Amino acid sequence: MSSSKLGAVLDENDESEPAQVGGDQPATLYEEHVARLKAEAEATDVANRLRVAQEQLAEYAAQKEADAVSLQQDADRFEEVLRSSGGAEELQPVAQLFNQLKEKLTEAAMEARAFAAQQASDLATLKRSSAQADLSTSNHDIEMKRARESASGGEASEPEEAEEGTDDGDEVARGKIGSSPAGHPSTSFAERAKYIPLRLSHDERKLLRLLEAALNVSEFVDKVDILTWRNKNQRIHAQIKDLCAILSGLLVATNYKKGQDLIRDRDFADNAVFFQDLFELGRRYKILNPDKMRSEYGKLMYLLMDSAEPAIQELLDFKCVRQLRTVHRFLEERGGLALLSDPLLETAAAEIIAGERPRHEIQRDIKVKERARETLGRRYRSARLSDEDILSCIYSLSDNNSYLLFNRDPIDKVIAYFHRYFKADSHEPGYSLGIQGGRDGARLTHNHERQYHYVLQSLTLWREISTEMFKLWYLAESDMLREGNSYRLCDTGQGLNRVQSAPQVSKAMQQILSRVQSRIGSWVGSSVVHLGDHNVPNALWFIDKYTQVPRILNPLVSVLEELPKLYRDANLRAYIDSTYGGMEQCRKAMLVDFCRHAFDGSGADNFFDAGSCIDGRLTSAWNWCAKLEKKPYYHVFRLAGWVGFDGEVKS
Incomplete structure (x- = not known):
């Protein structure tokens, strides 16, 4: 993408008021367009509410049917008790009342069964009609789907689906040292590591502070998520300006020379790796620390969500989103996946729980844990995987165990x-x-x-x-x-x-x-x-x-x-x-x-x-x-x- 093209985009007028050309006709068309969008959104929301209500009503009807059948079974057992009494005269009035009650229970069970069947049928009809009408898909969504289907390939950002296994239902058996879950389909470190982010390094933490500061002062969501845009081009224009301002500020604060080159030439593609890494480490830090970046993370995700639009990527000439750096991916790149299958890893990454235990026992567990880490470092280090890299992976797995401990x-x-x-x-x-x-x-x-x-x-x-x-x-x-x-x-x-x-x-x-x-x-x-x-x-x-x-x-x-x-x-x-x-x-x-x-x-x-x-x-x-x-x-x-x-x- 040429610098003149991006500069022309940035110099466009971003006023949200509709242009007055040829009298009031453009304004009228704009108002009709906004009204149509609002009506479509309301119709979709009503359709979703109706679907949820229908599902809950069908579940309620099924539960009532089960309750009625249970009562009918109780009545049958009570009838057997009456018959076993030998037809005593003093029980005849009770038997008559019971027969009347049983007739009512039978009728109620039949009605409950018919009601449940009707609700299940209505729910199936509603799902079929919703799928045919496709109320949740706008014209823009259709265009996006067509573009995605016609593309030959894309960024491999979708994760591998974990195979569903069995669960024995036992609670976690936590000892003095160790806190990994037991009896769960994703208990092995080889599986868990696919979704555990890699802990941030010292240099990455410096960049994190910069990212947090930039997001803290950003008003991206306030300026973008409004309903007064006259057309999609205005929306894209505002997103580009806000995104460019954030990216430029980040680079200037990090590297003044590169920042000056970016502002002068407006060539973001040359710095694509820097921006991708910067945004990715913010996402990684948030997952490992859910209590941090309570407001900044939402801005970051919405900004990246908008940047994933093909029109935005075309103007920027690069992608802001990259795959999350996980422990599994890091070790796979360096040929160290065997580390995840080592039985000693559970001890090296375990949480030491103090509780009411004496200090000497805690110190003993700490030494056992440190020796396990040293042994793993000597066992799996190579030219591509240093001791520091192995420790970083073990610390990241420990972070996941710490999360489980406190959550x-x-x-x-x-x-x-x-x-x-x-x-x-x-x-x-x-x-x-x-x-x-x-x-x-x-x-x-x-x-x-x-x-x-x-x-x-x-x-x-x-x-x-x-x-x-x-x-x-x-x-x-x-x-x-x-x-x-x-x-x-x-x-x-x-x-x-x-x-x-x-x-x-x-x-x-x-x-x-x-x-x-x-x-x-x-x-x-x-x-x-x-x-x-x-x-x-x-x-x-x-x-x-x-x-x-x-x-x-x-x-x-x-x-x-x-x-x-x-x-x-x-x-x-x-x-x-x-x-x-x-x-x-x-x-x-x-x-x-x-x-x-x-x-x-x-x-x-x-x-x-x-x-x-x-x-x-x-x-x-x-x-x-x-x-x-x-x-x-x-x-x-x-x-x-x-x-x-x-x-x-x-x-």
């Missing part, structure tokens, strides 16, 4: 508390998990046993998602940055958001959900996964939602574990005893309320946006967090050191 372990602890204090078939007086729709904000109606299974399967699902989070994050970025996967800007009720499909994340989620359902054996509530609709507009929202799980459960676990320490204080013991009747009763009161109202279908304006769907379970949990200050045990949370569920927004 998945709280779920395991909550599940352990849940099994300790509750049983499915019985409950202590006053500690029932049952909820009633319309009472205390609940939208669902479950008895104790049903709510028990509902909570347990939700926690188990969250645990599986946390275990697979690095893979899901990798797939989410691949979906967002894939060429041709365009988005539409819609008002989702939470402001203007980019609604974009995420087929790879959706497929992975269905595999996780199927694995959890097969392990549990039954499923309570809806199994609808919101993704690419008004609830979860794109894959970035999906990742953001499920990185909140440890922010919800970590404080809860900390308070439960801190209670014994508080109970040692005489004054606090008197307070807890007088209010709850003891420390164990205080714990059970917290857990009962959490299991009831963090999983009661609340937190949204209607049932279909919250309810019992996969996304709605997390919405209900956040709603419980928002109401914690009104709970009777709020003071115990404060005494235990709780300050909030959300961390610092700034890194």
Whole structure:
């Protein structure tokens, strides 16, 4: 691309007001165009809402059919008991009433069966009609698909799909040293390393600070995601100007001479590798540190999403997106994949958990871990793979284990508390998990046993998602940055958001959900996964939602574990005893309320946006967090050191 061409683009007028040529006709055409776009977006959103509602209604009908059949079976067993009584005269009135009741149950079962069949048929018809109408595909999407199909090749940015294996369902067996998951299809380091980013080097961390500073002052999203553009060229023009300003500023701050050459010649292609590496290391750092770059990462992903458009790439004459640098890819390039199969690697990358252990045991584990790293370094170093490279890979795998320790372990602890204090078939007086729709904000109606299974399967699902989070994050970025996967800007009720499909994340989620359902054996509530609709507009929202799980459960676990320490204080013991009747009763009161109202279908304006769907379970949990200050045990949370569920927004 010539410098004059890019310069001409940059010198265009970027005013968003429509040009007034030939009277009011252009303005009228522009208004009609905007109105048509809005109408199409609203129609697509309504179609998505209808689809989700139909799926949930079909699942509700199927559940009611199962309940009716179960009642009918109970009636048959009761009838056998009456017959075995020998037809005693005193039981004749009971038998007559039972026959009437059984007729009604039979009729209700038939109606439930017909209703379920009708809803299943309506759902299948709706899916076929939606596929034929293709409401979610605009003309622009069709053009993008045609361009992608006609292309001979493209950037190999899509990851290899992991083969679905079996899961024995056992919980993680964590010893004194070591924290890798067990009994999971992606437990081996050879598989996990495909999605684990490589830890940043010292020089890369310097560039990271520069990237964070540039993104912090950028107003890219505010200027781009608006609905007042008269045509697509204006949008591309504004994106190019903003992108060029960011790239130029980054290079000037990093290398003044190169930056001056870039500003003078406006030749970005010569510096393509620098910009690709810069953006890639920002993505890599965020995955390894989910609590960092809370606002900057969204800007970066939206900027790269726009840069993947063919029109933008043609103007820039290079691609901003490159493949994520993972441990597996790094070792593959240097012929060191054998490292991932070494049994000693688990010890070298393990997490050392202190707990209540004496100091000498911890020091012993540290020495064992250091010796394992030294042995691996001597065993696999080569001309292409240095000791420092091997240590970097081991540290990266350790980062993944650290993530599991602080993000998945709280779920395991909550599940352990849940099994300790509750049983499915019985409950202590006053500690029932049952909820009633319309009472205390609940939208669902479950008895104790049903709510028990509902909570347990939700926690188990969250645990599986946390275990697979690095893979899901990798797939989410691949979906967002894939060429041709365009988005539409819609008002989702939470402001203007980019609604974009995420087929790879959706497929992975269905595999996780199927694995959890097969392990549990039954499923309570809806199994609808919101993704690419008004609830979860794109894959970035999906990742953001499920990185909140440890922010919800970590404080809860900390308070439960801190209670014994508080109970040692005489004054606090008197307070807890007088209010709850003891420390164990205080714990059970917290857990009962959490299991009831963090999983009661609340937190949204209607049932279909919250309810019992996969996304709605997390919405209900956040709603419980928002109401914690009104709970009777709020003071115990404060005494235990709780300050909030959300961390610092700034890194």
